Amino acid sequence: MNRKLAIATLLIIYLVIAAGAIVRMTGSGMGCPDWPKCFGHLIPPTEEAELLWRANTTYERGQVIIREDHLEVARKDFKSSEFYEESNWENYEKHDYAAFNPWHTWIEYINRLLGAIAGLSTLLLFLSSWFTRPKRTDLRLLSAILLIGILFQAWLGATVVYSVLNPFRISLHMFMALVLVAVLFIYYEKTVERKLFGQSSILGKYLLAGFLLTLLQVLMGTQVRQYVDSSKEQIGSNFFSLQGAETLLFYIHRSFSILVIIFHLWIYNRIRKDHSSLLKTQQIILTLIGISVLSGVIMYYFDFPFSTQPIHLVIASILFGFQIYIWLRSYRSTNETVN
Numbered sequence: 001m002n003r004k005l006a007i008a009t010l011l012i013i014y015l016v017i018a019a020g021a022i023v024r025m026t027g028s029g030m031g032c033p034d035w036p037k038c039f040g041h042l043i044p045p046t047e048e049a050e051l052l053w054r055a056n057t058t059y060e061r062g063q064v065i066i067r068e069d070h071l072e073v074a075r076k077d078f079k080s081s082e083f084y085e086e087s088n089w090e091n092y093e094k095h096d097y098a099a100f101n102p103w104h105t106w107i108e109y110i111n112r113l114l115g116a117i118a119g120l121s122t123l124l125l126f127l128s129s130w131f132t133r134p135k136r137t138d139l140r141l142l143s144a145i146l147l148i149g150i151l152f153q154a155w156l157g158a159t160v161v162y163s164v165l166n167p168f169r170i171s172l173h174m175f176m177a178l179v180l181v182a183v184l185f186i187y188y189e190k191t192v193e194r195k196l197f198g199q200s201s202i203l204g205k206y207l208l209a210g211f212l213l214t215l216l217q218v219l220m221g222t223q224v225r226q227y228v229d230s231s232k233e234q235i236g237s238n239f240f241s242l243q244g245a246e247t248l249l250f251y252i253h254r255s256f257s258i259l260v261i262i263f264h265l266w267i268y269n270r271i272r273k274d275h276s277s278l279l280k281t282q283q284i285i286l287t288l289i290g291i292s293v294l295s296g297v298i299m300y301y302f303d304f305p306f307s308t309q310p311i312h313l314v315i316a317s318i319l320f321g322f323q324i325y326i327w328l329r330s331y332r333s334t335n336e337t338v339n
């Protein structure tokens with residue numbers, strides 16, 4: 001039960017990562033300008049007319065309207081009269097972004113719904129771990145970390161909106177998703193092998209080194225993305241070409257891939273000789289590295305064609321997961337040889 005729930009939660013979190021990447025690609029981040037509701041609604045509007053002030057309409061406290069290019073929030077539940085009454089409304093103070101695009105709103109809304117489902121799934125995992133008999137303190141602890149982590153992640157999501165998509169906040173939000181992925185993999189492996197971190201093998205150390213190399217690459221990638229985002233904002237256009245506008249960090253990010261590839265090929269060679277049970281996973285890792293590099297090259301040389309940004313991010317996140325997994329699995333294969 002716990003294992004199945006952990007897998008389900010992991011898959012949902014990956015869906016949220018993919019949805020988040022689509023939000024970014026489509027520029028839908030401010031589709032819901034408030035949080036956790038969307039324009040003050042549980043289910044957001046589909047037409048702008050629903051967001052304009054109307055006479056003889058019932059408004060609920062917290063409901064948002066767009067008026068004279070800014071957002072206003074209903075102070076209380078009330079029914080509007082024939083005329084707009086200022087005392088019923090207050091300005092939305094968190095930011096001054098007030099545009100409505102139904103596509104952006106619904107893309108962001110679906111992203112939030114998936115986030116809420118991930119939260120529920122984590123809560124279930126926590127409850128299920130708590131009531132597991134015989135008692136498993138390790139699973140209880142890990143599921144508590146996950147629950148706190150996902151609440152923190154939801155709060156980070158809110159700060160991303162309040163900061164009107166501050167690039168650093170976006171990176172932090174993405175990084176936290178990867179932390180959740182890592183803890184879920186540890187949880188999963190703990191349901192298979194209770195004494196997980198037993199005897200470490202030399203291969204385990206290499207796999208950990210490979211994982212850390214990729215992590216560094218991911219961190220540099222987020223910095224490149226922050227630069228791309230700020231550049232787009234500065235020129236005020238969604239079209240941006242990195243060619244001719246490269247930074248040193250971009251060059252390092254690009255060339256570092258060569259090190260990542262060589263190191264993982266070398267590990268593959270070692271696994272082929274001594275640890276055939278891990279061979280398939282390492283092949284998947286190599287394929288994911290290949291797709292990351294290919295999508296990176298396409299983004300750079302073809303000026304970010306449609307869908308390459310989410311592909312680059314989602315593949316890098318899946319790669320991150322598989323690397324944690326193979327590293328944890330190396331303990332299992334060590335135990336197998338020890339037993």
Ligand code: HEM
Pocket residue numbers: 174214217218219220221222223224225226228229242253254255257260289292293294295296297299300309312313316317319
């Ligand atoms: C092992 C290989 C690689 C990994 C794991 C990787 C990972 C990442 C990650 C995680 C990001 C941040 C994405 C985001 O936050 O949305 C990123 C951004 C980026 N990477 Fe890579 N990357 C790799 C190779 C490359 C290569 C070879 C290139 C170019 C030739 C490249 C070009 C870029 C660019 C242009 C960005 C900014 C993308 C954006 O603004 O959406 N990457 N990378």
